Amino acid sequence: MQAKEAAERLKITQRMLRHYEKEGLLEVGRTLNGYRSYTEADLRRAGRIRDFIATGFSTREIRAMAACLSDEGSGPCEGGVEKLREKLEHIDRLRAELDEKRGAVIDRLGTLQNGLATISSR
Amino acid sequence: MQAKEAAERLKITQRMLRHYEKEGLLEVGRTLNGYRSYTEADLRRAGRIRDFIATGFSTREIRAMAACLSDEGSGPCEGGVEKLREKLEHIDRLRAELDEKRGAVIDRLGTLQNGLATISSR
DNA sequence: CCAAAGCCTGACCTACATGTTAACGTTAGA
DNA sequence: TCTAACGTTAACATGTAGGTCAGGCTTTGG
Structure with missing residues (x-):
């Protein structure tokens, strides 16, 4: 294409x-x-x-x-093996952070929507 | 501090x-x-x-x-809510890719080390 | 009191993602 | 055939993370 x-x-x-x-x-x-x-x-x-x-x-x-x-x-x-090892560390650390982040974002989304719902239902 | x-x-x-x-x-x-x-x-x-x-x-x-x-x-x-949603998409997509990639890296590490072991044991 | 080590601000420099624009070739439809 | 829409390259511009360095305080230990 x-x-x-x-x-x-x-x-x-x-x-x-x-x-x-x-x-x-x-x-x-x-x-x-x-x-x-x-x-x-x-x-x-x-x-x-x-x-x-x-x-x-x-x-x-x-x-x-x-x-x-x-x-x-x-x-x-x-030197691929070392690079790969380093990269693995990075990836794993990032995965953990992304998980945290994901949780935080989802929580926050919930909170915001509850807040909005609360306001709009007044 | x-x-x-x-x-x-x-x-x-x-x-x-x-x-x-x-x-x-x-x-x-x-x-x-x-x-x-x-x-x-x-x-x-x-x-x-x-x-x-x-x-x-x-x-x-x-x-x-x-x-x-x-x-x-x-x-x-x-517009905070939409931005958060977009970011979530990126994060989730990447998480999946990182998982894939992580598997590939581990495989690759194994292959390389086997190769090296094979060579050094000759 | 002096020197070493910390802190502060401010300026300059680099790398890189990304946008925009100019100048120009190609293709497809009226 | 003319025009609109698409493609190409190349150049220039901007925003931002991040390094580094200079000039000048403050604190601390000998």
Whole structure:
């Protein structure tokens, strides 16, 4: 599919799709006329990138992860084991924080809605 | 407590503590000599700010939320509920991906270590 | 009293996500 | 054929996290 549709489906801008590409996070094929042609797999990958960025990862970090996480190519994974270990720590810590956060947000949502309900039912 | 200890306990820099303050996310008392004096409550709050930032919230968003998240003041909470919902979506989506990824990382670690063990035992 | 170590403010610099705009090629419909 | 809508690249602009450094207090231990 073309850029416009891809961006719409991902709810990001075409600008950011190009940005991911320039940062080496995504490779997108071209049609004869030079237009980008996004596959469904591209969309899924881009969606993950979008979420990682929205959750505080830099393109640099994402790039490092991508190299080490690929199923094939045990090739260019320099010092990969340590990096992976570090990353695991980060991920686990983040998971815990996200859980906390999630709970807090949900609680708060409840409180707000109760508050609003209380007010509007006066 | 003083700035140095606060920063050490939070594992961030004094710079960032001051930054939070300047951004209006944190109010810290002063001693007679003008030094900041952090209470335990300040630490907890700063820790939360740190985690929010590390998880992709901007100071602007946190500020908006702070209004929404405070236990009192149901006052200036414009559109807060929707924002909270959006963030929840991101968080949940990412949680799922992190789980996936975590599994992949663990597998990959195993593979690498087996590989190394195989080599070193030759 | 002096030096070391802390604190303060303010300014400057970097990295990076993201928006916007200009200049230009392509495609499809009236 | 003309125009609108789409695509492309490249350049410039902005907002913000975060580092670092300078100049100048205060506190504390020898």
